[in-house]
Amino acid sequence: MGRYTDNPQAVAALVRGREVHRDVYIDPEIYRLEMKHLFANAWVFVGHDSQTPNKGDYFTTQIGDQPVIMVRHTDNEIKVLYNRCPHKGTKIAIDRTGNTGKFFRCPYHAWSFKTDGCLLAIPLKKGYEGTGLEDQQTGKGMKAVGAVHNYRGFVFARLAEEGISFDEFFGDSLSSLDNMVDRSPAGRLEVAGPPLRYMHQCNWKMLVENQTDTCHPMVAHESSAGTAVQIWKDLGYTEDDPKPPAMEIIAPFMSPYEFFENMGIRTWPNGHGHTGVHHSIHSNYSAIPGYFEALTETYGEEKAKAILSENRHNTVYFPNIMIKGPIQQLRVFIPLAADKTLVESYIYRLVDAPDELLARTAMYNRMINAPTSIVGHDDLEMYERAQEGLHADGMEWVNVQRLYEEDENFDEERVENGTTERQMRNQFHAWVKFMTADMTTKEAAE
């Protein structure tokens, strides 16, 4: 036990209005408390239900540091179970995806479980007669997480049995997910292939904060986006010439500060928020022939136009995902340690839309978010330099005060200048709330 365990006051004191203490990024004790409190009490993204389309299909991942299996049960509902045999602790499944049929069978002693976790059978069960097994969790089967909610295909879970409801946690922020799904003429997305997997030697929150950091692209990405613009010019093209898809994707990263100031940032309660209220780097992609017609067929022209006029840039769903509605991308920042984060970047197909849209999305994903990406390289360089730099003594606070105002109220939805760091402050406000929600004080614990 260290400074912060059972000490909600000490945890809350790490976040001030304009700055946060470095321990939120570098302290292993804080990381453990995040797993125990924050990731247990928030609604955390698990997967998309198209990853498990058939009964018995499963997908293994983790919620915080908790290994889980997302599985389609025999009643067609998605279940989320801890990936641990109740007997000896063996992980039930270790491949990333598969089909288990009607039941899971532990490979160690052949205990078997229905796909909702209930114990099905134990070999030589008479050995447990009269031992009280049926009264223990072990005798009930694989443990399910506290609550699961499938929102238009996106599966979220809350580990804690009791706590904030899905609707209250997300509130109006679901409009970003709605817009992403509405972009399909069928109102449905399907996962397209496995995710990119990119390992970062830095704290997970640096990645989340970067999603609404609009003052870094033209600096950190000058080497890639700036060079692309220069090569384009050298080839004799002007800004008004039609660009190939790769240029459409990368050139807007070099937009001037005014562009990002005017795009706007919206914040919602519980740490959610997005950049690109009025326009974004995704606004000026070429129209794909046949797409608008397909959307109009479903929604009518007016609604189709309204759907496409939203070009939200990055929407952060606290604590650890970001989605890009206009290009159907989702990135999940999985915290592995205080200084280690696995980033998985998924793309989705808009059902009944032309394939060219998916081709652009796949191009965006590999160009910007792959371990081989010339854009990602500079982002990771910044995070890892920060993770090391934060150990410098004498300056223990990290600044988040751009466009700070006194007495900011994060319980209300707000739209602000697109370069504000209000969303970062909003995340830290929610961070304190969910870190301390069920934290007992030392005295109460004793």
Add this chain to the structure above:
Amino acid sequence: MTITRDDLIDFIYDEVRMLDEGRYDEWLELWLPDGHYWMPLDWKQEDPLHVTSLLYEDLFMLKLRVERLNGARTFSQKPKSRCHHVIQRPFVDDMDEAAGRFVTNTNMHYVETRLDDQFLLALTATHELKLVDGKLRIANKRVDLLNSDAAFGNIQLLP
């Protein structure tokens, strides 16, 4: 001009030497204008376009990649990475002299280093080569990492 198996094998050796020595302008000259450098994400991936790859780059993107390596504000290359290929003798899988089209398959170990970090990748490179104006050129190159579905840190140079 007749292309021999040795010509093809020498070509593959020369190419990785260019990459290891950072002679990228020379390396870009090897490419035909409509070629693609493809590094799949999934084992035995067949579609480069509609699922994610690690790389699927045309000559414009490869040129951008090379230019960026030498940029004044390329922060992830301060200091620069270095790389090193150890290659097995290439298999010549297709030798269509009439069409001037050749396919080789080469197993390699690739090492990349920067500061105190160094990592090793095992890979198979498939080259589609064409004879154009008496010179062998790269029509397409596919690099399959043995662990393409693993989580990587930065891979900054070209395996």
